[in-house]
Amino acid sequence: MSDEPARIAALEDVPGDTTLLFTVSDADGALEEAFLTRLSDGTVVAFRNVCQHWTDVRLDSGDGGLVRNGEVVCQKHGATFQLDTGICDFGPCEGAMLETVEVGVEDGSVVLTDEAYRFEHIGGSGVERDGDSGGRIDFTGS
Ligand code: FES
Numbered sequence: 001m002s003d004e005p006a007r008i009a010a011l012e013d014v015p016g017d018t019t020l021l022f023t024v025s026d027a028d029g030a031l032e033e034a035f036l037t038r039l040s041d042g043t044v045v046a047f048r049n050v051c052q053h054w055t056d057v058r059l060d061s062g063d064g065g066l067v068r069n070g071e072v073v074c075q076k077h078g079a080t081f082q083l084d085t086g087i088c089d090f091g092p093c094e095g096a097m098l099e100t101v102e103v104g105v106e107d108g109s110v111v112l113t114d115e116a117y118r119f120e121h122i123g124g125s126g127v128e129r130d131g132d133s134g135g136r137i138d139f140t141g142s
Contacts, residue, residue, distance in 0.1 A: 005104065005111035006119035014038045014110055018064030019072060021049065023125040024101070024117035031125035032117065034101045035060045036110060037067060039084055044110050046103045047072075047086055052096035053079050057131035059098075062124050076131070
């Protein structure tokens with residue numbers, strides 16, 4: 001394996017009004033999802049694609065997460081996470097924190113600098129979670 005950080009995406013392809021989903025693997029080879037987004041000052045940040053309320057719920061289900069006022073919104077129960085810190089400032093998991101994935105920018109590309117992960121590909125992992133099946137009952141009973 002090369003020591004060069006893996007390129008995830010062109011910087012210009014990282015949106016500021018939604019998220020860009022990608023897949024990494026951990027030291028055990030398990031696939032994990034994460035997303036990139038760009039803050040209003042242009043900084044690129046990445047977090048694991050896991051709501052801190054129900055950890056089987058994705059913040060980006062494949063077509064971009066809901067980003068509003070510098071926050072990503074969980075579409076299950078409306079928790080909001082500040083994208084500059086990862087902290088949940090509203091919702092059922094208020095005070096919890098998204099898990100950061102370390103990334104950097106090199107020569108117009110966003111690269112994975114987090115030694116805990118290896119870049120796999122853009123897009124989702126293809127691994128189903130319980131939260132995808134609708135099998136759980138939320139507060140509205142649906
Ligand atoms: S699962 Fe995200 S707020 Fe409940």
